[in-house]
Amino acid sequence: MPGILEKLEKNYKKGDPFPDRKNTDLLRIYSYQSCPFAERALLVLAAKDIEHETINVNLKDKPEWLLERNPLGLVPVIEFGDDNKVLYESLIVADYLDEAFPDKRPLQVKDPYIRANDRVFIETFGRNFGILYKVLKEENIDNVWDDIKEAFNKVEQQLAKRKGDNKFLSGTDLPGLTDYMIWPFIERLTLLLDLSGHNTTDYLIKEVPTYHEYRQNLLSDPTVQKVSLSSKLLSNYYILL
Numbered sequence: 001m002p003g004i005l006e007k008l009e010k011n012y013k014k015g016d017p018f019p020d021r022k023n024t025d026l027l028r029i030y031s032y033q034s035c036p037f038a039e040r041a042l043l044v045l046a047a048k049d050i051e052h053e054t055i056n057v058n059l060k061d062k063p064e065w066l067l068e069r070n071p072l073g074l075v076p077v078i079e080f081g082d083d084n085k086v087l088y089e090s091l092i093v094a095d096y097l098d099e100a101f102p103d104k105r106p107l108q109v110k111d112p113y114i115r116a117n118d119r120v121f122i123e124t125f126g127r128n129f130g131i132l133y134k135v136l137k138e139e140n141i142d143n144v145w146d147d148i149k150e151a152f153n154k155v156e157q158q159l160a161k162r163k164g165d166n167k168f169l170s171g172t173d174l175p176g177l178t179d180y181m182i183w184p185f186i187e188r189l190t191l192l193l194d195l196s197g198h199n200t201t202d203y204l205i206k207e208v209p210t211y212h213e214y215r216q217n218l219l220s221d222p223t224v225q226k227v228s229l230s231s232k233l234l235s236n237y238y239i240l241l
């Protein structure tokens, strides 16, 4: 596997010419290798087996053409069709992909209330992950250990309440949109245990059993296996970001 810096250097940066869309039948995603929001979109693309090409960009030195497509300068962005339609914001992208490809493994039920309620859960649950960004500002991760524990406790409670005895939040044997939207954050939160020198498996089993079981279920999902970065790669990126 190429080194991480080597890989990142290949990402398109400011001044790089726009890589033409040679095949406009092929959906394109602008991404960044360790971005949890981009991972959401990649999970949906993989789960639905939607053919696509990935253009990784340098987020510290962004190509002008990324900003032309998303004035916020954030990934993921998708571009598709012969008229180069563009969409961004991971939840909107995920929802669009699910609706635009209804014949390929639907990831949500049709009921509008259930869909809206799932969206409320994704947004609310997402608020527990501010710790992932707080850690980046800390010289010593031990300084925020109490915050990390609190995040795990909240996530455990909310997950247990929502999931009940189901394997996934979808209520079926396969993960659905809600599961894929929260997975990148679950995986990164877990990483904080490694980074703070804890025995991750012991902690998960003892302190957050629902989270542990849910994570194991997701880790056995072929889509998650295909898209997720290895935790080693992720933790290296984490340091770099």
Ligand SMILES: N[C@@H](CCC(=O)N[C@@H](CS)C(=O)NCC(=O)O)C(=O)O
Pocket: 032, 034, 035, 036, 037, 038, 059, 073, 074, 075, 076, 088, 089, 090, 091
């Ligand atoms: N709300 C956006 C967040 C996307 C986001 O924050 N992406 C980060 C990378 S993980 C980014 O592009 N950062 C570039 C920047 O902040 O300038 C979404 O859901 O798509």
